[in-house]
Amino acid sequence: MSEEERRHKVRTAKHKKVVDARIAAARIDKGLVLVLTGNGKGKSSSAFGMVARTLGYGRKAAVFQFIKGKEDVGERAFLSRQDGVTWENCGEGFTWETQNRARDIAAARAGWEKARAALSDPDISLVVLDELTYLVTYRYLELDEILPAIRGRPAMQHVVITGRAAHEELVELADTVSAIRDEKHAFRAGVRAQVGIDL
């Protein structure tokens, strides 16, 4: 064994001890609340990745897309046809698309009622509330309705909430919060939304 290899072995063995101790200390199993926020690309994609993970164990996932319209984007085309996935498009686009506040509110409320049902169904392992934060920002839904439904869900159910500017109360309730910073975006260089990436 070379000197470099020996040093590598000593260093990594030491590191392994630290990592193993930390992993051994984490013994709790529970349903998690994850918040994916910030302006960067990857919030909803990440939620869909967790849907794929869930399906890998033969478990069920329910996805509620609160803003996205009826357009048949890739994630919907692929995931909504999988066994074990419930998929609800609950919106018709951003406020500036629909320009009809009363209709937006009605769509949000109808979607939320379905999400609330999923949040009380222990057969559903993962509930994705995609772009939920906008509903709170626009005051289509009150946190006073959302928080108790999430808190009261089945003990092992995971919830993923996406959207910019997540509210303090959501961050507080969450077990894991990732803030995705937009360091660079192809759109600003004139590239439109690309199939398989943004759609």
Place this chain on the structure above:
Amino acid sequence: MSEEERRHKVRTAKHKKVVDARIAAARIDKGLVLVLTGNGKGKSSSAFGMVARTLGYGRKAAVFQFIKGKEDVGERAFLSRQDGVTWENCGEGFTWETQNRARDIAAARAGWEKARAALSDPDISLVVLDELTYLVTYRYLELDEILPAIRGRPAMQHVVITGRAAHEELVELADTVSAIRDEKHAFRAGVRAQVGIDL
């Protein structure tokens, strides 16, 4: 129409103009390089979400997991059995797991050779180089090998690179860079990796 509704209509119509103009200005279609970096949860999940999107259009994706070992995690169980997906586990764990630098380097190089082949195959719409940054950090692979292969790929092929501490050269090459900040993580509260979320 109430005064509030009228104001909403005026405001959203104005906003729509701005958004529409920006969208109209973005007309380029091209294969993108995305870098998902930072310490927060969601980098690989996001890449897998883009695999799902790609499959929604009947397109092909190739995934190279450079660090993750042989364990049958959810994303692999589900996505690797889909038509149109090539899945390669090219590592046996982090350095502190394997403790064998020579074997790690050999695994990285073998994985990279397969990835390089995918990066020259125009039939593959999306190439995921999961946890590639660590290979550069550990000096298992040189950027001088990686960058030309990515630059020389088919014009419409997308590449997603994940991993902490993405190198400046990768950030520069990328069209879109998201830095995922770890604001809160269940692990620090004693929760171990959860099925469907982390695994």
